Amino acid sequence: MTSGQSIKFGIKFPEFLTIFFTLMLMSPSLSPFSNAEAENRIKSDDFEVLEDLTDLLSERNEILNSNLIPNLAEPKIEEISNSVSSSESQNPILSVENVTESSTFIETRPPNPVHPSPYELLTNTSDRPPGFVDNIWQTLFNITEYIIWTKYTDSEGNEIESFEPVTFSASLISLLRLEDALLHSVDVNNDNIDDIDVGLRISWNPSDGWGFEDGLSKLWIEPGIQFSIKVIDEGSNDEIWSDMNSLQVSLIKAFSYSDPDS
Secondary structure (H helix, E strand, C coil), X not given: XXXXXXXXXXXXXXXXXXXXXXXXXHHHHHCCXXXXXXXXXXXXXXXXXXXXXXXXXXXHHHHHHCCHHHHHHHHHXXXXXXXXXXXXXXXXXXXXXXCCCCCCCCCCCCCCCCCCHHHHHHHCHHHCCCCCCCCHHHHHHCCCCEEEEEEEEECCCCEEEEEEEECHHHHHHHCCCCXXXXXXXXXXXXXXXXXXXXXXXXXXXXXXXXXXXXCCCEEEECCEEEEEEXXXXXXXXXXXHHCEEEEEEEEECCCCCCCCCC
């Protein structure tokens, strides 16, 4: 190597950046650690409930330790004690002590309810007349049939009860009686002589039972159904009416919607 020559050391630019960033990343590890201290605090807001409770307990202890309760209770107890007195012979209270000695007591019960006879027929299944139905099939087959029930009571209290089934064919035959259509003759005292005609009649008022609507395009008719009872020849059978106390007559139509055991 000659004197005119010199030695040069150089670092390339990319290598310099690598060394620079490496030193920056390692610098925190070379610096001393810094510690931060903080005081732990817990803040709560009880809306002054605890304070009020403390005051209440303090007030309670003051009352218990004072003479306030005895001062309030003693006058009341003394008033009750003064009201107790011994009974003397002239005291009217003594006269009621033996007031029940000569008394007698009997057991009382409310009277049994008295229901109308048709109600008893519906509820008493063991004493039903013919014509009653037990299921829906009998109801459908006997839809046009009903029963005329009568109960005649004479002046001596004797009762005669009778049932007259009315079938669909009997209703058709009754139409032949123009004035008494749909009425059926019934013997109320079992003397084999018909006494009354009973049935449902269709009534119609010509002056008020019909009319037109929408001009003359619709005609409406409003018939009425009447429960009718008519005495048959009252003069020839006057004895039954003169000896009668009461007579009950009803039309009964039974319906059943299920089996009797359901």
